Amino acid sequence: xxxxxxxxxxxxxxxxxxxxxxxxxxxxxxxxxxxxxxxxxxxxxxxxxxxxxxxxxxxxxxxxxxxxxxxxxxxxxxxxxxxxxxxxxxxxxxxxxxxxxxxxxxxxxxxxxxxxxxxxxxxxxxxxxxxxxxxxxxxxxxxxxxxxxxxxxxxxxxxxxxxxxxxxxxxxxxxxxxxxxxxxxxxxxxxxxxxxxxxxxxxxxxxxxxxxxxxxxxxxxxxxxxxxxxxxxxxxxxxxxxxxxxxxxxxxxxxxxxx
Ligand code: PGA
Numbered sequence: 001x002x003x004x005x006x007x008x009x010x011x012x013x014x015x016x017x018x019x020x021x022x023x024x025x026x027x028x029x030x031x032x033x034x035x036x037x038x039x040x041x042x043x044x045x046x047x048x049x050x051x052x053x054x055x056x057x058x059x060x061x062x063x064x065x066x067x068x069x070x071x072x073x074x075x076x077x078x079x080x081x082x083x084x085x086x087x088x089x090x091x092x093x094x095x096x097x098x099x100x101x102x103x104x105x106x107x108x109x110x111x112x113x114x115x116x117x118x119x120x121x122x123x124x125x126x127x128x129x130x131x132x133x134x135x136x137x138x139x140x141x142x143x144x145x146x147x148x149x150x151x152x153x154x155x156x157x158x159x160x161x162x163x164x165x166x167x168x169x170x171x172x173x174x175x176x177x178x179x180x181x182x183x184x185x186x187x188x189x190x191x192x193x194x195x196x197x198x199x200x201x202x203x204x205x206x207x208x209x210x211x212x213x214x215x216x217x218x219x220x221x222x223x224x225x226x227x228x229x230x231x232x233x234x235x236x237x238x239x240x241x242x243x244x245x246x247x248x249x250x251x252x253x254x255x256x257x258x259x
Contacts, residue, residue, distance in 0.1 A: 055091025
């Protein structure tokens with residue numbers, strides 16, 4: 001589990017799901033079920049058209065809101081794109097950068113992802129920069145090369161949060177084992193230590209994403225270099241979202257309680 005210096009993050013990525021009434025119902029249920037005095041930061045990433053409504057529905061709850069993507073430029077003639085400043089104006093304080101679905105479907109490369117992370121920071125948003133290998137890359141022994149390559153251009157900024165999301169585990173129901181996740185997280189932290197020094201690397205929050213559920217969250221959360229979750233499918237159900245948040249706060253208790 002994370003050290004006291006690294007506040008865990010529970011992030012829900014709704015992807016291209018929900019309309020406003022559904023999103024508002026989600027917010028009401030999560031607000032009502034939030035554990036008191038929770039240790040984790042909680043943030044939800046709705047689609048752009050929902051941002052303002054979700055920000056309003058979560059106002060004062062302590063649950064933050066983020067965009068799923070942003071443009072690398074601050075403004076301009078970029079039809080269909082959204083700027084960091086616009087996200088902030090809609091109530092966002094976070095943004096995802098380089099989610100594997102953006103890399104895959106929109107040909108976002110490492111340099112562009114890094115430029116987006118810089119744009120996020122410039123707009124006062126906390127970026128979660130996503131890295132992770134495909135199944136082929138893992139099977140051909142290239143996992144660490146890929147992670148190093150994706151990490152390389154990202155800005156050295158203490159506000160940036162990393163997410164290790166193995167592509168083969170996203171939306172597949174096949175979660176990384178706790179050992180696989182810990183190996184990747186430890187590798188990322190070690191690379192950061194070489195770059196930015198031990199103290200900054202120790203303070204960096206590295207989330208895991210890929211088929212996280214209330215059932216597998218406990219074993220993952222006990223890993224020393226894992227500082228929270230970026231959850232897709234299971235985040236759409238408020239009960240499962242809250243259950244993962246509870247496990248994140250007390251992974252030992254969750255394991256003791258499991259059959
Ligand atoms: P999943 O998605 O939890 O549905 O696998 C994770 C993600 O894409 O962030």
